[in-house]
Amino acid sequence: MPTPERFVSLVVQKYGGSSVADAESIKRVARRIVGTKQSGVEVAVVVSAMGDTTDDLLDLAQQVSPSPAGREMDMLLTAGERISMALLAMAIYDQGEEARSYTGSQAGMLTTSSHGRAQIIDVTPGRLRTALDENAIPVLAGFQGVSPDTKDVTTLGRGGSDTTAVALAAALGADVCEIYTDVDGVFTSDPRSVPKASKLTAVTYEEMLELAAAGAKVLHIRCVEYARRQNLPIHVRSSFSDREGTWVLSSEAVAELVERGEMEEPIISGVAHDLTEAKLTVVGVPDKPGEAAEIFEVISTVGANLDMIVQNVSTDGRTDITLTLSGSDADAAMAALREAQPAIGFTDILFDPGIAKVSLVGAGMRRHPGVSATFFRALAEAGINVEMISTSEIRISVVCRAEDAPRATAAVHSAFGLDSDETAIVYAGTGR
Numbered sequence: 556m557p558t559p560e561r562f563v564s565l566v567v568q569k570y571g572g573s574s575v576a577d578a579e580s581i582k583r584v585a586r587r588i589v590g591t592k593q594s595g596v597e598v599a600v601v602v603s604a605m606g607d608t609t610d611d612l613l614d615l616a617q618q619v620s621p622s623p624a625g626r627e628m629d630m631l632l633t634a635g636e637r638i639s640m641a642l643l644a645m646a647i648y649d650q651g652e653e654a655r656s657y658t659g660s661q662a663g664m665l666t667t668s669s670h671g672r673a674q675i676i677d678v679t680p681g682r683l684r685t686a687l688d689e690n691a692i693p694v695l696a697g698f699q700g701v702s703p704d705t706k707d708v709t710t711l712g713r714g715g716s717d718t719t720a721v722a723l724a725a726a727l728g729a730d731v732c733e734i735y736t737d738v739d740g741v742f743t744s745d746p747r748s749v750p751k752a753s754k755l756t757a758v759t760y761e762e763m764l765e766l767a768a769a770g771a772k773v774l775h776i777r778c779v780e781y782a783r784r785q786n787l788p789i790h791v792r793s794s795f796s797d798r799e800g801t802w803v804l805s806s807e808a809v810a811e812l813v814e815r816g817e818m819e820e821p822i823i824s825g826v827a828h829d830l831t832e833a834k835l836t837v838v839g840v841p842d843k844p845g846e847a848a849e850i851f852e853v854i855s856t857v858g859a860n861l862d863m864i865v866q867n868v869s870t871d872g873r874t875d876i877t878l879t880l881s882g883s884d885a886d887a888a889m890a891a892l893r894e895a896q897p898a899i900g901f902t903d904i905l906f907d908p909g910i911a912k913v914s915l916v917g918a919g920m921r922r923h924p925g926v927s928a929t930f931f932r933a934l935a936e937a938g939i940n941v942e943m944i945s946t947s948e949i950r951i952s953v954v955c956r957a958e959d960a961p962r963a964t965a966a967v968h969s970a971f972g973l974d975s976d977e978t979a980i981v982y983a984g985t986g987r
């Protein structure tokens with residue numbers, strides 16, 4: 556793989572919360588940044604809130620108000636990144652380089668106005684470009700922006716600093732976006748629950764998107780979408796070691812690595828599970844044209860994030876529709892459906908929060924027969940009951956009981972020969 560030193564003139568480095576969890580870590584990261592700069596590479600930095608700050612702020616908000624206003628929530632949460640950006644800039648000064656910290660709004664991160672899930676619509680990084688031109692290191696607060704419509708501060712959703720970093724890298728024309736985390740790269744499963752997970756040399760944008768959607772927490776999904784659109788290489792690596800991490804690249808670039816013998820042709824890139832979804836069944840839906848449209852229109856009014864959708868065989872002119880959705884959207888979706896129940900005419904809604912989704916992802920599935928058979932056999936032998944199934948071209952997912960998810964994941968990981976001889980190192984972080 557082309558190492559950064561070989562082709563990079565401008566790099567954006569993003570440091571996650573566990574990499575800047577305390578004063579010592581902030582100084583260590585500052586040394587790393589200054590080292591990069593002094594090796595002759597222009598560097599701009601994006602930083603997350605220290606350690607579990609965001610979760611702590613969320614907990615605190617809950618204690619003050621059960622359903623805080625989105626605007627105030629974003630004001631609160633963006634404070635986390637303001638703390639780390641200023642501290643990091645100070646530490647960089649002490650290492651002998653000039654640094655300037657910026658909030659998302661100061662740095663021209665323009666977003667939609669939806670609080671807690673804003674999308675970046677434009678980046679106008681003039682001030683950061685000027686800082687670079689004046690030989691200073693810009694340090695940008697991750698996960699936040701400002702809406703040009705409402706003039707209010709927004710956040711991009713949990714884990715959004717990755718997206719900030721890729722958007723900034725694209726806007727500055729960086730050669731690579733380095734995402735620093737507390738493990739050595741992207742693994743075939745979360746090393747926190749599968750210690751025998753193997754590190755991937757490279758993975759395609761498409762596979763990474765599927766992994767992120769399947770619950771792999773290593774990269775924010777929008778960040779991967781953004782990088783794919785811009786064909787921007789991402790290098791996921793640890794801020795605690797100097798090891799080469801995992802490259803996230805186009806499928807052409809990955810094929811080139813395979814051709815050059817720098818990695819084996821991958822069939823499966825990973826197994827992930829997601830505990831954040833809930834299952835909702837709309838029972839006794841009249842089996843006639845337009846009913847599904849009405850149901851999904853109602854759900855869409857609350858902006859719920861849907862995943863799987865299954866309609867059962869109908870009996871006596873009625874059918875059931877089961878769907879999975881983000882657990883945090885479930886209450887709102889159910890309330891909207893109950894209100895529409897008399898008009899739509901279904902008989903009941905069943906709610907099941909105790910589910911997990913277990914997914915197998917790999918571009919090689921397209922070419923290799925028997926992948927589904929191995930997957931379902933592994934689940935069967937682990938005694939896992941499958942409640943729903945859905946697939947894409949490069950993914951198979953099942954819904955099972957939440958408590959079975961770790962066992963299911965480990966069983967599938969072993970069945971595909973993904974277990975490594977080494978134990979993956981988790982350097983820091985609570986994985987919260």
Ligand code: ASP
Nearest residue numbers: 603609698713714715716
């Ligand atoms: N601090 C935010 C979070 O914990 C954003 C991020 O870390 O990317 O979700």
Ligand code: MG
Nearest residue numbers: 571572603714
């Ligand atoms: Mg974080």
